[in-house]
Amino acid sequence: MTSPIPPRPTRRRRSVLAAGALLIGALTAATACSTASDSSDDSAKDTAKNAADAKSSGTPAASGTVLQVVAAENFWGSIAEQLGGDHVKVTSIITNPDADPHDYEPTAADARTMATARYAIVNGIGYDAWATKLVDANPSAQRSVLTVGDLVGIKDGGNPHRWYSPDDVHRVIERITADYKKADPADAAYFDSRKTDFENRTLGEYNSLISGIRTKYAGTPIGASESIVSPLADGLGLKMLTPYSFLSAISEGSDPTAKDKTTIDHQIAAGQIKVYVYNSQNATPDVQAQVKAAKAHGIPVATVTETLTPAGASFQQWQVAQLKGIEQALAKATGK
Numbered sequence: 001m002t003s004p005i006p007p008r009p010t011r012r013r014r015s016v017l018a019a020g021a022l023l024i025g026a027l028t029a030a031t032a033c034s035t036a037s038d039s040s041d042d043s044a045k046d047t048a049k050n051a052a053d054a055k056s057s058g059t060p061a062a063s064g065t066v067l068q069v070v071a072a073e074n075f076w077g078s079i080a081e082q083l084g085g086d087h088v089k090v091t092s093i094i095t096n097p098d099a100d101p102h103d104y105e106p107t108a109a110d111a112r113t114m115a116t117a118r119y120a121i122v123n124g125i126g127y128d129a130w131a132t133k134l135v136d137a138n139p140s141a142q143r144s145v146l147t148v149g150d151l152v153g154i155k156d157g158g159n160p161h162r163w164y165s166p167d168d169v170h171r172v173i174e175r176i177t178a179d180y181k182k183a184d185p186a187d188a189a190y191f192d193s194r195k196t197d198f199e200n201r202t203l204g205e206y207n208s209l210i211s212g213i214r215t216k217y218a219g220t221p222i223g224a225s226e227s228i229v230s231p232l233a234d235g236l237g238l239k240m241l242t243p244y245s246f247l248s249a250i251s252e253g254s255d256p257t258a259k260d261k262t263t264i265d266h267q268i269a270a271g272q273i274k275v276y277v278y279n280s281q282n283a284t285p286d287v288q289a290q291v292k293a294a295k296a297h298g299i300p301v302a303t304v305t306e307t308l309t310p311a312g313a314s315f316q317q318w319q320v321a322q323l324k325g326i327e328q329a330l331a332k333a334t335g336k
Contacts, residue, residue, distance in 0.1 A: 227247040
């Protein structure tokens with residue numbers, strides 16, 4: 001089971017006006033500088049393990065092209081780096097597990113990184129509006145942009161946590177590879193080789209765990225702390241009993257209703273849910289009370305986090321650890 005980490009403060013969205021002055025300063029700095037982001041050294045340290053995994057296989061380089069890539073969040077950045085190998089340099093803006101992507105305030109270094117990137121990956125769906133603003137404020141005919149929400153057909157107001165949907169993860173992999181090949185046609189075979197290896201070997205345990213849990217535990221009722229768990233529950237074939245209005249409220253940093261809390265208390269006390277899954281980076285007092293109640297009633301508890309934990313982990317290392325925790329909780333709850 002993934003070890004809980006100290007929770008970040010309950011998220012409250014900051015107003016656009018409050019961040020405006022800093023953003024304007026960042027964008028001004030971007031127009032005056034064509035160098036890579038000052039944060040690239042830190043990002044390189046955070047993704048060292050990813051790079052080592054990525055370079056363990058792959059077709060010999062066909063050219064010296066290296067695409068400058070920026071990802072708003074490191075879960076997408078990890079995938080982008082491993083798919084690109086020697087032909088990309090990826091900088092992820094959100095790398096600190098304690099940072100909340102919902103209300104992150106971009107820096108001048110972030111603006112410079114976006115201004116010089118050939119390819120940008122943003123989540124969209126209202127999750128990282130600051131990243132979209134950076135893209136729009138730094139137009140470039142040389143840069144293409146992948147907005148994950150647009151790719152998977154989820155509009156603002158929908159569940160933005162698409163990196164927890166196995167199907168959406170594979171759609172993103174397909175699109176990144178296609179975009180790399182378009183930007184660097186000379187290395188198309190290289191990118192195809194890395195995609196095949198990443199999906200079949202690197203994500204082998206990830207794919208196996210998802211398939212195994214779905215086969216063995218499909219239909220098992222679970223509870224959760226917030227909407228980040230919903231796409232994963234769908235992918236695993238688990239039945240989410242927690243009212244979505246509660247999941248969304250905790251995710252957005254608003255107060256859940258008394259009715260929802262009463263419903264969840266009953267579900268826990270009556271043993272209607274078999275496993276409780278919570279985001280340990282956003283353990284509000286309401287969530288902490290539910291975790292305590294679940295444990296008191298003998299309901300196994302598993303944890304997930306919103307961003308890569310630890311910061312230097314690869315996407316697959318992070319997800320596999322969490323999936324194993326959920327699998328162990330399900331096994332304990334069902335005796336299977």
